[in-house]
Amino acid sequence: MGSPEFAVPSLRLLAEKYPVVGVVTQPDRPAGRGRVLTPPPIKLLAEELNLPVIQPERLRRPEAMQALRDWAPELIVVAAFGQILRPDVLDLPHYGCINVHGSLLPRWRGAAPIHAALLHGDQQTGITIMRMDPGVDTGPMLSQGSLPILADDTSGSLIPRMAELGARLLLETLPGYLSGEIKPQPQDESLATYAPMLKKEDGLLDFSRPAQELANKVRAFNPWPGASMLWQGEPLKIQRAAARQAGTAGVSPGEACISQGLPAVGTTDGLLVLIEVQPAGKKSMPGKVFLQGARGWSV
Numbered sequence: 001m002g003s004p005e006f007a008v009p010s011l012r013l014l015a016e017k018y019p020v021v022g023v024v025t026q027p028d029r030p031a032g033r034g035r036v037l038t039p040p041p042i043k044l045l046a047e048e049l050n051l052p053v054i055q056p057e058r059l060r061r062p063e064a065m066q067a068l069r070d071w072a073p074e075l076i077v078v079a080a081f082g083q084i085l086r087p088d089v090l091d092l093p094h095y096g097c098i099n100v101h102g103s104l105l106p107r108w109r110g111a112a113p114i115h116a117a118l119l120h121g122d123q124q125t126g127i128t129i130m131r132m133d134p135g136v137d138t139g140p141m142l143s144q145g146s147l148p149i150l151a152d153d154t155s156g157s158l159i160p161r162m163a164e165l166g167a168r169l170l171l172e173t174l175p176g177y178l179s180g181e182i183k184p185q186p187q188d189e190s191l192a193t194y195a196p197m198l199k200k201e202d203g204l205l206d207f208s209r210p211a212q213e214l215a216n217k218v219r220a221f222n223p224w225p226g227a228s229m230l231w232q233g234e235p236l237k238i239q240r241a242a243a244r245q246a247g248t249a250g251v252s253p254g255e256a257c258i259s260q261g262l263p264a265v266g267t268t269d270g271l272l273v274l275i276e277v278q279p280a281g282k283k284s285m286p287g288k289v290f291l292q293g294a295r296g297w298s299v
Helices: 005-015 040-049 062-071 113-119 155-179 211-220 287-293
Strands: 030-031 036-040 076-077 099-103 125-131 141-148 227-231 234-244 257-259 262-266 273-277
Touching: 005 040, 005 155, 062 099, 099 155, 113 125, 113 155, 113 211, 141 155, 211 227, 211 234, 211 273, 257 273, 262 287, 273 287
Parallel strands: 076 099
Antiparallel strands: 030 036, 099 125, 125 141, 227 234, 234 273, 257 262, 262 273
């Protein structure tokens, strides 16, 4: 069970080593400017591998549950599926359901753990293979693997590395789990943090926050949902940015200025320097190029 690119390496490696009886993914959704109906990446791989696929809007629908029962899986592997599994699904396979989760649990339970790690300035992240229970990422852990977060990482660069790590760790863990050698270990509830689902509107930058926090947000939200600000009544997408403490005297939060030849905006603590931006209806461009045509950016 999976949907986005994050799930693709896990299915590919799984199908090489084990008989996969079926794939469950989200329905096709409109995507891009043309809102063209687009299948989830995991569906494309399943079709390439000639695996049966179902795409229920909700897994609790009778026809979806019947398909699961007909497949009679011994184990269900979940990787960024996008739906909560009810007890009747969790209890269906003999070996239960295990999840390839994109954080070092119990840190960053929830829907957007990779974005949360970047958003909060974490120095490392990783993958947890866990046995699922009815809670949100609260089940016992089978294995973990860590990964450093690089200084220039965005969610777009981090997710593919996380996906590959998750697939390798899954295949390393399965033999010991299925044989009973690996015993699930409970999580430390006192260390739990939560990463809520992101919405498009979360990307609007609030310059009453510190510059470093906003720079983290730009990294975390690239490419989705995207970080932006309003300029001359239009959204200005911020692709890359950095926090700068020098030269902030007299610059108010939200005030546009120029810092060392680059566009910048004042915050409550430092400047957010805009290294790469995308004006409405245009392609991404370096901040210096943007300034050349941005009349009235700074007075």
